[in-house]
Amino acid sequence: MSDRRAVGITEGRIEFPDVTDFADPLLVVKDLHTSFRTGRGTVHAVDGVSLSVDRGTTLGVVGESGSGKTVLARSIMGLLPVRDVIRSGTVEFTGHEMTTMAPAQLRQVWGAQMSMIFQDPMTALNPVVRIGNQITDSLRLHLEIDRKEANATAVELLRSVGIPSPEQRIRWYPFQLSGGMRQRVMIAIALACAPRLVLADEPTTGLDVSVQAQILDLLQAMQRERHMAVILVTHDLGVVAKRADEIAVMYAGRIVEKAPTRTLFAHTRMPYTRALMNSIPRLADPSGTRLHAIAGRPPDLIHPPEGCRFAPRCPYVQDKCRESDPPLRTAASSDHVFACWFPLVDGAPPPADGPVASVPGTSPS
């Protein structure tokens, strides 16, 4: 069985323009909805997300656990289970509509044009396959090169992601590598076929804090070298603060604020964004300072609350917030959008310490 036949790319081949040949943006997502049918009801995991990514730029997607970040990334890829999923909206990649693609066409996009870096390098590498083979598999699949050439490329890739003695290590198994090393291998695999867009789904969550920065720096260096676009999904604003060109803050399946990084930090409008910023502990704080947690939990996505979804946890909540849902609107600069009835003003005092007393199940500190 030749590899080429196994790929199933005999028909419906898609032509992708060269990276310099098409106009920005690289990826346009419009009004994307993804819901899962469960025993308890329909979970609206992604609820009307629109965004776009230009060539070679980084979009940070930030939010708590359960805010729909991972589902968003997988919806963009088209990597959703077949059963019990309802999806709508469009995902246009280099002008090609992804949501209507046949599986064989998607396989042409995956790996070669768009690839994903997973959260946990412990489970995302096949434990019983040598790392070299895991890299060469996709090389041989997409680039149609022979084993020898693929091996040489794999060695170069491992070297470029900072793995010492790659000639020997391509014969190693994942368990013989540390977590940081495995994530480097994951990056090498994801970048093997020079994709234009990489979705990194919390690429550093499973790693030691000391290794996190190295991995992010590596990703950024590879991005610059190859002029890739990156969607960096994380729950940590600190991670994207220095690395993203633009940040989208997600809450309960929606984008609640999106702006270029500098604008977002300088002119925060949405209280949730502010709360996320405040929840990053500061080394300068005196010892014994309470950590600023966001009180309460993200809402139930089967029965989302009326009005603003952040209202039950918002320190500035007003009656209007509980009654009607704020639409996304544009701030002072046109590339800054937010969804809030009573946006913060620049230089306003930070929200009162501790949660609001009305949040059930918590008490003010």
Added chain:
Amino acid sequence: MPTEHKVHSPTLGGTMAGTVPGQTPPIVVATALGAPGSPDDILAKRPLGPLFWFALAWVAIVAISAIIANLLPLQAPNFQNYTAINASPSIHHLLGTDDLGRDLLSRIVFGARVSLVVGFAAVGIGLVIGGTLGLISGFKGGAFDIAFNAASFVILAFPAIVAVIAIVAFWGQTLTKITVIIGVGTIPIMFRVVRASSLSFANRDFVMAARTLGATSRRIIFREILPNVVPAAVSFGLITVAGVIVLEGSLAFLGLSVALPTPSWGNLIAEGTSNGNLQTNPYIMMWPALAMFLLLLSINLIGDRLRQRFDIREGLL
């Protein structure tokens, strides 16, 4: 047989500190780590133990002598030496002779052919067909899985020995037919074991990762899932080989194994207990029974040790 534990830590964490992104790491890093050992070095961490090698040696002796039986200086298995009936072990007949003056060692060596062929070939049939169906069924799920699962339950619910006896009685008693019948009988067992294993890997992250790289389902099944399933399938397959060899013995006891006078271990044991042989010459029954006992023990032990050994990769992850 190396038994020493190699102290080797595969952990390389922290050694990359100071690596400048986008540049190849300085050579110093590599030397500070020490040259990476060969992967086989690390795999040798958990020794298989001397018992494993004894077991393997016994299986090898049985298998090799069965294969080259024609070249061994043995009397023909069915040659009847009427001057040496029920002879005790001696230099002429290392294990003695039976009530018809046939050399017992020769009959055991030639009988091993039947037992081994039935054992391994039948399980081979079961593994190839049942295993392939199990891999696909566990990975795909859905209607395919439900149908094959139900079919396997139906077949398993039928008492195997009764089915085999009935089919052998009607169809015939040649080696090929017996192998095929037993082989088909092991398909649902192999299906269930492989399916369970396949199912446990089907939703792992590395399967999704392979998908994001553009792999087809077939590629994922055979390149990603199969290597993970092999250890369980092989060790379970070996245990089934032992079971099938016993099943051949049971058939022989009922006179339904390979037609006499062709020796098989089951036939030999059956002969040793008939015609009052057990009282007059217990060696006839004892030697093949001992050979079979040791072979089953060895196969089970090998299967078990192999499974333990292959488990470490998973264990260390």
